[in-house]
Every structure is written in structure tokens, then in C-alpha cells.
Amino acid sequence: xxxxxxxxxxxxxxxxxxxxxxxxxxxxxxxxxxxxxxxxxxxxxxxxxxxxxxxxxxxxxxxxxxxxxxxxxxxxxxxxxxxxxxxxxxxxxxxxxxxxxxxxxxxxxxxxxxxxxxxxxxxxxxxxxxxxxxxxxxxxxxxxxxxxxxxxxxxxxxxxxxxxxxxxxxxxxxxxxxxxxxxxxxxxxxxxxxxxxxxxxxxxxxxxxxxxxxxxxxxxxxxxxxxxxxxxxxxxxxxxxxxxxxxxxxxxxxxxxxxxxxxxxxxxxxxxxxxxxxxxxxxxxxxxxxxxxxxxxxxxxxxxxxxxxxxxxxxxxxxxxxxxxxxxxxxxxxxxxxxxxxxxxxxxxxxxxxxxxxxxxxxxxxxxxxxxx
Amino acid sequence: xxxxxxxxxxxxxxxxxxxxxxxxxxxxxxxxxxxxxxxxxxxxxxxxxxxxxxxxxxxxxxxxxxxxxxxxxxxxxxxxxxxxxxxxxxxxxxxxxxxxxxxxxxxxxxxxxxxxxxxxxxxxxxxxxxxxxxxxxxxxxxxxxxxxxxxxxxxxxxxxxxxxxxxxxxxxxxxxxxxxxxxxxxxxxxxxxxxxxxxxxxxxxxxxxxxxxxxxxxxxxxxxxxxxxxxxxxxxxxxxxxxxxxxxxxxxxxxxxxxxxxxxxxxxxxxxxxxxxxxxxxxxxxxxxxxxxxxxxxxxxxxxxxxxxxxxxxxxxxxxxxxxxxxxxxxxxxxxxxxxxxxxxxxxxxxxxxxxxxxxxxxxxxxxxxxxxxxxxxxxxxxxxxxxxxxxxxxxxxxxxxxxxxxxxxxxxxxxxxxxxxxxxxxxxxxxxx
Ligand code: SF4
Numbered sequence: 121x122x123x124x125x126x127x128x129x130x131x132x133x134x135x136x137x138x139x140x141x142x143x144x145x146x147x148x149x150x151x152x153x154x155x156x157x158x159x160x161x162x163x164x165x166x167x168x169x170x171x172x173x174x175x176x177x178x179x180x181x182x183x184x185x186x187x188x189x190x191x192x193x194x195x196x197x198x199x200x201x202x203x204x205x206x207x208x209x210x211x212x213x214x215x216x217x218x219x220x221x222x223x224x225x226x227x228x229x230x231x232x233x234x235x236x237x238x239x240x241x242x243x244x245x246x247x248x249x250x251x252x253x254x255x256x257x258x259x260x261x262x263x264x265x266x267x268x269x270x271x272x273x274x275x276x277x278x279x280x281x282x283x284x285x286x287x288x289x290x291x292x293x294x295x296x297x298x299x300x301x302x303x304x305x306x307x308x309x310x311x312x313x314x315x316x317x318x319x320x321x322x323x324x325x326x327x328x329x330x331x332x333x334x335x336x337x338x339x340x341x342x343x344x345x346x347x348x349x350x351x352x353x354x355x356x357x358x359x360x361x362x363x364x365x366x367x368x369x370x371x372x373x374x375x376x377x378x379x380x381x382x383x384x385x386x387x388x389x390x391x392x393x394x395x396x397x398x399x400x401x402x403x404x405x406x407x408x409x410x411x412x413x414x415x416x417x418x419x420x421x422x423x424x425x426x427x428x429x430x431x432x433x434x435x436x437x438x439x440x441x442x443x444x445x446x447x448x449x450x451x452x453x454x455x456x457x458x459x460x461x462x463x464x465x466x467x468x469x470x471x472x473x474x475x476x477x478x479x480x481x482x483x484x485x486x487x488x489x490x491x492x493x
Numbered sequence: 494x495x496x497x498x499x500x501x502x503x504x505x506x507x508x509x510x511x512x513x514x515x516x517x518x519x520x521x522x523x524x525x526x527x528x529x530x531x532x533x534x535x536x537x538x539x540x541x542x543x544x545x546x547x548x549x550x551x552x553x554x555x556x557x558x559x560x561x562x563x564x565x566x567x568x569x570x571x572x573x574x575x576x577x578x579x580x581x582x583x584x585x586x587x588x589x590x591x592x593x594x595x596x597x598x599x600x601x602x603x604x605x606x607x608x609x610x611x612x613x614x615x616x617x618x619x620x621x622x623x624x625x626x627x628x629x630x631x632x633x634x635x636x637x638x639x640x641x642x643x644x645x646x647x648x649x650x651x652x653x654x655x656x657x658x659x660x661x662x663x664x665x666x667x668x669x670x671x672x673x674x675x676x677x678x679x680x681x682x683x684x685x686x687x688x689x690x691x692x693x694x695x696x697x698x699x700x701x702x703x704x705x706x707x708x709x710x711x712x713x714x715x716x717x718x719x720x721x722x723x724x725x726x727x728x729x730x731x732x733x734x735x736x737x738x739x740x741x742x743x744x745x746x747x748x749x750x751x752x753x754x755x756x757x758x759x760x761x762x763x764x765x766x767x768x769x770x771x772x773x774x775x776x777x778x779x780x781x782x783x784x785x786x787x788x789x790x791x792x793x794x795x796x797x798x799x800x801x802x803x804x805x806x807x808x809x810x811x812x813x814x815x816x817x818x819x820x821x822x823x824x825x826x827x828x829x830x831x832x833x834x835x836x837x838x839x840x841x842x843x844x845x846x847x848x849x850x851x852x853x854x855x856x857x858x859x860x861x862x863x864x865x866x867x868x869x870x871x872x873x874x875x876x877x878x879x880x881x882x883x884x885x886x887x888x889x890x891x892x893x894x895x896x897x898x899x900x901x902x903x904x905x906x907x908x909x910x911x912x913x914x915x916x917x918x919x920x921x922x923x924x925x926x927x
Binding site for chain 1: 502530531534536546547550551552553554555556557560562563564565566567568569570571572574575591592594595729732733736737738739742743744745746747774777778780781784785786787788789790791792793795813814815816817819
């Protein structure tokens, strides 16, 4: 075993490059800046592009233009920048532009605290688009996830032609940790599907039972039309209610129907436990310590760590929780993802632990809730 | 080919709209330049000028209001061989002002056509950033309070390589467009015209008055010489070609044996300039050189040259779960700024914890074992206190040992720096641990 010492944000950068990222644009913001620093070191010397936008809106705009020209793009920011990205995110969703967006969450609201962690953007990432369409959100727990989930994020963006978020947290991104780079279980790199040369090209047309349109880059030998307006399969504005409904339904279905294909999670099962702790992100680490501390006494609890947060992996959560009487949910906000758990498990007792004071939730606090409710 | 216009989507502007004339002039210019549909990308903004991409049968990109230049920049950086033409109105110019300035400063090879008709046509004729103060528009009295902007002066001041004012009705418009498109760098054309749908219903404006108004605008002077430089994308690629690829992250083999099993937590409390975070990194590297998993979290104010600097390190023989500090075995207290951030933690320390403390630092009372070090008496510079404290620990085989510290210094520093640091550390420990 050989260990490498790096920051979570550096691991995200190296993961991006491993996934084939060749275009990055960002605007400096703590705690995401070191992703930009990393990409600036990695991309230009190998023929890629790394740009600093005049603001967040420009940064993601550069990425969307480049993505439609065939590049694999990523941008990174924190809550204030996600707010500015919002309109561009809606564009990327509706116009099916692949992009990886890293949100290194910091304590909000607004400017909040630049150097304090939180998971306060978890509902915002899903619902911050006009139209209310599903997005993919993956949440890294540690440095290994920073690397591996970034590769998954690129693969998913390519496969489903959509923005994919990495919901990081200052506490994962700016923590330096050791990582065994030789033992990472990286998925094979995937690329968007190119449209068949023998068929006429429909920029937003789907064939057979596919829910994702094939891709051609802007600037290729066949003309490509991209638009933020409500469009039909040909990429022209449409007012036809049937065509509009089909397009909207497909955008909704293409991610929701595929959730089992990208449901990433971890679990720690304790025999005879009657409580299931559910956590994600950095809080999952305290939860792991908590359930291990309690595993030889009573009460005992098992742990489910969600790494795919959106679309909600409903099937997984229902199945994993089925055997337990009670669920404990801990997260670094005042009650966001627990809403999904409550919705899915109406028959279970759900105890919630939320904290938003800039500090990590401690294992002892989770143990307390497991023991006393 | 004699036209790049879209046969299946004929233009549908209001009768007499200047956009229609610009559209045809642009088509003529592109054809005259011998460009094929596949070589051209029309990037359009929002508003009536946002219909341009539909009416051309070229590559087309229609995005958000004011942001057209951002997509165009991304496209041009990805595909430097393409001719990228951006159309926006005076509305897009206002809302996307930051992008206009930035694109001028970059001098990237795009052509921006500002279809300037002095109002927001599509939404009902409200005032824009170019509406004259005496115009009657859909924004009541508001335009009387704001001065219209001469985008050409602004763009020239911001570094644009090519800026020109044109009337839609100018016989030389096709030539003007060709020249701007051919320019190797960022070109901006401020094209004035009529919006009969909204603006000229209440305001008197004619091709002749436009010509007269344009004629009295201030000259742009010698901006072209001032702003002449390499095109952005090419300059970018030249710079990038000179860079060395980054070497793969260092893999640290376990060559040492850690003095203790289990998990050790160390907190270093100092102030800016004491190289606290570097010391923390060294401790992590020392741990890794003994096969330990390590984690480091740091806390410092945004003013990096003043105030506290705190770093927290965990070394563990198993993978680290919780990264918070719960039970520090060592606290290194080097400055009051750092100590004041962790008073509660110090007060709660158990007897088995050690505190290495610089002489003169006040600590809250605690049960911990205190080791006072008079760095000043040994003439050790404040920036080396944290590193020397690690050496003091290493000498006692607590958390780390000297082999681990040496391995860390070797990993972190180049040869000369390593030798200086090692000599300094050895001398300091020699006299401190007498
Ligand atoms: S509203 Fe004005 S700018 Fe729009 S099409 Fe009509 S005349 Fe042209």
C-alpha cells in the first residue's frame, strides 16, 4: 500500500481528468477555489482548457458552449455561485447539455461563512431550476469518493446528457487526507453517444425506446441546433402541446426511470439492530463511528450511506429500511433530506438530528439519538 | 452556395424592422467571404435579435439573455477553426455588460453584432442601456434619469481590437460586416436601426437622423493601435504549450514504524506566519511514511497574513472515519491567537494529554502534562516553532519519531531546503532536549 496525501478538492480535479475532462471554467470562491487551482495546473499542459470567468454565470456559460462543441466540461463553486448558475442549470437540463457541477457547500444562507461546512444546498440543488426537473446529485463522503464519484459524475453527464452535481462540503473538500490511488475502483470512462451518420440528424430526437438524444458537436460536418426555448425534436421552437408534453415527459423520465443504474451507496450492517441510521456526505463518517461504538451493546443500529441523493433512490431506501422499526437521519442542515425519508417511510418512527453551526455533527450526538430518540 | 439563410424558416420580423436588413446583409457578407454553413456558428441572445440563429441554416446556439458571449467563448475555445458570430440587442448589451467588457479585454476572435434599436422590442418597448433621455418609451419617466451608453467608447476603453458604428441603412454595411468578421480578434459592431414595432411609434427616428446622430459621436481615437495584440485563443495555446505537465501525485511507501498504535489527534495553535499548516502537512506525511492514514483540517481567517492559524491532524492505523478532534493526545500552543480559538478544548484535556507550549503563552488551567519550550532563548525563529515542536515530540517518540519526521521533510522539501530544515531541527532538539 502506498498512500498519497491530497485535499478532497485535488482528488476531484484528478478524478475529472481520469474521466476525460478537458474543459474547466470557474470563478474563485472558498471552499471551491482549490478545484480551479488544480484544473489550472492539470488541463492546459495537456491541451485542455481552464478558464476563469468574469463571474459564475460566465464560467458555466463557457462550459455549456464547450460542452456542445464536444468537450467534457466541469465547473465548481459554492452556494453563492450555485445561486448565480441557476438559470444556466435550467438551460443545461432543458437543452440536455452534459456538464459536471461541483458545489462545495459552505454555511449559508447567502455569503454565510466561507470556511465553514454545511449540507444546506441539498434541496436547492434539486429544486433550483425553473420547471422543476430532476437532476443527478452525488454526495462524496471522503477523499476516495471525491475521486471516484467525480468519474461517475462525468459518465452520467455523458450518458444522460444532463448536468450532474457533486454535492461536496467544505469538510470533505478542504480536508487533506491520505488516499491509496492504486486501489481505487474506477468505472470505465463513458462518452456521449454519437448520432448515426446514415440517419437525418434530429438534435433532440430519440429512437426506439431510448430516452436520451444522440449527440453531434457544434462545428461538425452536420449542422447542430441548440436552443434554450421550448423545442421539438428538430431543435426549433415549438408551440405544439403534444410535442411539448412529450419533451417534458421524456426529460422527467430519462433520469427518474434510470435511478437504479446509478444508485451508489454504502452500508454497515449490525446484526440484531432495530434502528437504521441514514446519512450522507461527511456526516456519514460520524455515523459510522457512532454505530460501531454501539455495536456490542444495546440498542444497536445499522448504517445506510447514500451517495446518490437525487433523483431519490426510493427503491433502495424502502428496501434497506424494511427490516427496521426506526430510522435516525443526521445531516448538516435543519431538516432537508429527512423530508424525502419521511415521505418514503410513513410507517416508521423517524428521529432527526440536524445541526447548522459550522461544526461537524459528532459521533456522540448521533449515539445519543440512537439511544434516546 | 448563394445564401446561408434557412429556406425552411423565412424571417418573420415586423415589417420595416432593421433586423431584417441586417440579417440579409450578414448573409451576403458570409457568402461573399466564402464561408460554408458548417464553418459558421450563429450564437444569438434573447429578444428579437435572438431569432437570428433560426433564420440561418448554420450551426446555431440560442441561450440565455445577456449570456451569448459566454457560450460563444466556450465554443471558440473548443473549436478555434469556427467563425462564431454573436447577435444581441441593446437589451442583451445591458444585462450582459460584464461579459461584453470581459470579451473586449480577452480579444477572443468572435464578432458581436449589437442590433441597437434603443429599446426592448419584444417585451413592450422599455428603456435599455442605449435609450436617449428624451425618448418616449415603455418605462415611464425612468429613461429620463439615465444616460445612454456609447458602447463603442466603452468597448474601445475595455480593450476591443475592432469597434465600429454602423447604420443599418449604410450602403457599406455588407463591407462593414465582412471587415469585422475577418478581423483576427474580438470585433464589435454597433448597428443602429429602427424598431417600427415599438420604438418609432412614439419617437421620430429615420435612416437620415440615424446617420446624422452617428456623425456627431466622438471619434474613438487610436484605440486600434492601443488594443492591437495576439488573439486570445492563440495566445492561450502558446502559453499552454510552454507549460510542463504536472507529475503524478507522490505515492508514499511505508518505510517507518509508528511509535503508537491506534488513533492520535494533534492540534497546533498558532498565528499567521508560523507555518502552522505546513507543520500539519509534515505530520501527515510523517504518518503516511509509517503507513498511517492521516487527515488534516485547518482553520484560519481570510486575512492570511494576520490572526489565528489552527491545524488539526489525525494519524490512525485504520481508515479515518470521523475527522473531528475529540480527544487530542497532543496540543502544540504557539500563539495566543490560536489558543483563544480552542480554550474549551484545552481546559478539558485529560492528564494523559501533552501540551507543548511556547514560553510566555497563557493557557487555561487543565489536567494535561505541560512541556514548556523557550524557543526565543534558543534563538529559534517564530516560523520554525511548529516544526521544532514536532521534533520535540519525535524525540520523545510520541505520535511520531525522528525517522518519520525525516521522511516527511524529504517528501515535502527539495534537497537543499531539506538539508537546511533538518540541520535546524537537529540543532534545536539537541539544545532543547539536553
Ligand atoms: S418589435 Fe421591433 S425589433 Fe422586434 S421585430 Fe418588431 S420591429 Fe423588429
